[in-house]
Amino acid sequence: MGIKSLMTFRDAVNLALVREMERDPSVFVFGLDVADHKGIFGSTQGLVEKFGRERCFGTPLSEDAMTGVALGAAISGLRPVHVHIRADFLLLAMNQIANMMSTLRYMSGGKLTIPLVVRAVIGRGWGQSAQHSKSLHGMFAHFPGLKVVVPTTPQDGYGLLRASIRDDNPVIFLEHRWLYDISGEVDENETVPLGRAAIRREGDAVTLVCTSWMNVEALKAAEILARRGVEVEIVDVRTVMPLDEETIVGSVNRTRHCIVADYDWIFCGFGAELAAVASQRCFGRLKQPVERLGFAPVPCPTTRPLENLFYPSAPTIIRAVEKLLGLEETDLRGESFYSYEQRFKGPF
């Protein structure tokens, strides 16, 4: 057991970068805004002071070329961490990601090794609209050769990032913006291996398979449902690729009900992959078809009333559980749900 301390997700990510940069001189952090006074929601703050401008530096607004630069540095033996304040900007870099990063090892007959991490911020903010709100994890995971990580707890932000930096494959690491303020216990000596889901909460009524922020919403939903005796089990997928099917299948086989709550659009999304796993592998055990929750099938709107309808949330999950189990609707008046105006500090 190591030193456990309470810290925010932002500080956990920052600490992971510091520890890896201390441990390995080939690790460097670069990207737009990483070296400015805001430091990507504080997650890269202090790195310039500690490691110098050669190991933490900003770039021109050239996502495509800078992704190629990361790739070139990685095949030359360095371990770049390339940071984007919005995952949407990665669409400018898709050529390097989908045509180069994911293929060069295969086409070189295994001669090239590509140890690099692309960190990008996803999720809601203050009316972030249609071009600052995408998740894209399913799209990245679609390309063989890329690992994809969606951490939720501070411990996972810390442990999965350290594991991702040490991984010899390209890893896309997607952090929900609202997580930065969440606190939780972090054990500095604990890295979290890629490819293992976590059971966040045990229950017997229904399995909720969740990605990223949906875990936070699911925990809230579980708390409310528990008051009426409905105990849901929450599986935090944690890494989209490689996917830990066993934990999901084990849970669904126990509860015999499955709701997939993905932080993305439903159509052709990662949620379909999760639903397929549960349906195929638990077919004989399932009492109902797998239900899927996700974004509304529209570009993300800005105005809050419509944005609230766009994103799935704890109430959406509660209603889905009730429908699946044939229960009366819980009276949610008087319940307090997460909103950006009253950001909670955790613990997670």
Place this chain on the structure above:
Amino acid sequence: MIRKKEALSLYQKLVLVRLAEETIREEYFNDEMKTPVHLGIGAYAISVGVCHCLPSGAKTFGTYRNHALYLAVTGDTDGFFAELYGKLSGPGKGKAGSMHLCAPARGLMATSAVVGTTIPVAVGAALANAYRKGSDIVAVFFGDGAVEEGVFWESLNFASLKRLPVLFVCEDNNLAIHAHASERRGFRSIPDAVRAFDCHLGIGDGSDLLSVAQNTRAVLAQMTRDLKPGFLHFTYFRFLEHVGPREDFDAGYREKPGPKEMARLDPVRRLETELLRRGVASSAMEAIRAEASAKVRRSAEEAQKAPFAPPAELTTDVWA
């Protein structure tokens, strides 16, 4: 000035590439080489000349028109033909094919079938050299069409900003598949546009191997004296169709040059003329050609007989 002995060694490399590609042209319609071939007849002097001048430890990156680059860097006709025939003994075990030849152990890190795509990757390799305070340089080859890609300008900008030891080599045949430069460029000249960046510039006739080598050395020397990226612009004439083994002068999008002009544009004949002028016996060149021809023939035959990758190879090499 390039001396006679060195010029002969360059001739050897040039002829090896030419004969390898002539063999592809002969064999291609047997349908055993199942990979799109972008032949570089007319272009070899650029890769051969530049690679000849690169210091040891240099890394290179290229395009899908990479046969000359691969052979200039490695001389490995066995691996070359094995990859073209899709065999396990190829550098990519047949998973790469003609468009993605590479030889990381020899410094040829990657080539790509998407125009402009290896340019920033080469800049990243140069960044790694600078990060480690090393003095090795990186060269990246691309066609004039790549200059229309945003990533080219992004890469040139970043390399110039960071004063990275990277040599950009533009192989300009005035064509992007079948589209002439005049249909594609809103600027007058590539060198003029590049002059706006903080880098060393060299311009030359890419059909003339000795001039390519001299230009390359001059820019490399400037890069050593004053560390900044280098940019070499070489023009050349593409003798064959964009992809495939045939001529396509009957397609109507360009004229076939007259015989005298063809001789001037052919880097092999051009070098032969120069070597003869310098007193090299044609028998000496004939001997080099015969040796290269035997080597190429042997490699092609071995590759035809070699085994394909077993089914288990489908799923290897994805993950480290």
